[in-house]
Amino acid sequence: NAGVTQTPKFQVLKTGQSMTLQCAQDMNHEYMSWYRQDPGMGLRLIHYSVGAGITDQGEVPNGYNVSRSTTEDFPLRLLSAAPSQTSVYFCASSVGAGGFSYNEQFFGPGTRLTVL
Amino acid sequence: AQSVAQPEDQVNVAEGNPLTVKCTYSVSGNPYLFWYVQYPNRGLQFLLKYITGDNLVKGSYGFEAEFNKSQTSFHLKKPSALVSDSALYFCAVRDPNQGGKLIFGQGTELSVKP
Numbered sequence: 001n002a003g004v005t006q007t008p009k010f011q012v013l014k015t016g017q018s019m020t021l022q023c024a025q026d027m028n029h030e031y032m033s034w035y036r037q038d039p040g041m042g043l044r045l046i047h048y049s050v051g052a053g054i055t056d057q058g059e060v061p062n063g064y065n066v067s068r069s070t071t072e073d074f075p076l077r078l079l080s081a082a083p084s085q086t087s088v089y090f091c092a093s094s095v096g097a098g099g100f101s102y103n104e105q106f107f108g109p110g111t112r113l114t115v116l
Numbered sequence: 117a118q119s120v121a122q123p124e125d126q127v128n129v130a131e132g133n134p135l136t137v138k139c140t141y142s143v144s145g146n147p148y149l150f151w152y153v154q155y156p157n158r159g160l161q162f163l164l165k166y167i168t169g170d171n172l173v174k175g176s177y178g179f180e181a182e183f184n185k186s187q188t189s190f191h192l193k194k195p196s197a198l199v200s201d202s203a204l205y206f207c208a209v210r211d212p213n214q215g216g217k218l219i220f221g222q223g224t225e226l227s228v229k230p
Contacts, residue, residue, distance in 0.1 A: 004159075033218070040125070042206060042222040043160075058217060090159055102148045102167045102210070105218060107159035 002026050004108035006091050012114045013081040021076040021111050023091030031094045032074040033058070033105070034066065036087040043090065049074055081115045088112050118143040118211040122221035129197045129228055137192040137224045139207030148210040149190040150218070151181055155203045163205075166190060177201070197228045 007022045025032065033048035035058075045058030049068040063085060065077040074093075078085060092105040120141045129135045141147055148167055152160040164175025171183045181192045190207060207221040 035220075040222055042122075043220040045217055045219070048217065059219075092160075102165065104150060104162040104165055105160075107152075107161070109159045110157075 004091055004093055004106050006089075006108035006111050008111060009109065010112050012116065013078070014116050015081060015083060017081050019078050019081065021078075021089055021091075021113075023074045023076065023108060024072050025074075025091075025093040025106070026072065027093065027095075027106065028071060029093035029095055029106070030071070031096060031103075031105075032068065033092050034064070034074070034076045035090045035092065036060065036085075037090060037110075038087050046076065046089075078113075083115045086113060086115045118147075118209055118217075118219050120207050120209045120219055120221040122205075122207055122224045124224050125222075126225045126227065129226070131199050131228055131230050132196050135194050135197040135201070135226065135228070137205050137207075137226060139190045139192065139221060141188050141190060141207070141209045143209060143211040145211055149181075149183065150208040150210070151175065151179070151190075151192050152206045152208060152220075153203045154206065154223075160206060163192070199228050199230055202226055202228045 004025045030051045034046040035043040037043050044060045047066040049055045052071050055066050089111045091108040094105040095103045150165045151163040154160045164173050166173050166183045174180045179194050204223050206223050208218050210218045
């Protein structure tokens with residue numbers, strides 16, 4: 001199993017550009033999520049999905065879109081990049097879905113994004 | 117709303133000494149609590165979790181954590197620290213009454229010196 005994979009590892013964008021961060025998992029996990037990590041703020045949830053075709057907003061969804069057309073893939077789209085979106089982005093997945101899932105999440109290696 | 121706090125940005129211990137990384141939480145119901153570790157330039161790795169039952173839970177790499185409902189705490193502990201334990205540690209909470217969201221603390225940098 002490759003686990004959770006993310007591409008690219010590094011990306012530099014100019015303000016206003018758009019891009020998609022890719023995330024894939026090969027563990028047949030129902031639950032997938034995107035976080036951003038900023039110094040001193042821990043990980044903040046951007047969007048999450050409890051299964052194919054179902055997505056919902058997290059703590060900091062503005063400026064980001066997601067879709068979940070398959071169980072395996074959960075891409076994150078930046079519509080018009082801003083310097084405030086400079087961060088490290090992590091994708092994660094876990095077995096089960098919904099509030100009663102007590103399973104731990106598996107994290108990808110992260111994407112380091114810089115917006116100039 | 118659920119929340120989790122790690123009151124210490126950094127914890128310094130000498131190798132061989134016991135270590136504690138503190139975590140407190142706030143949820144409306146019974147919490148699911150997790151500890152994760154992040155090594156430099158890596159993703160997060162799961163260490164241990166508390167769901168129900170025994171208040172002392174044991175996890176990977178010799179770590180353990182004690183759930184204290186009255187103090188709403190879930191401190192991470194290890195009897196004898198190793199230099200290789202130096203990393204960033206995150207506490208996280210999931211409130212079953214608040215959907216599938218996992219909320220993280222801000223992280224604690226653990227530094228173990230020889």
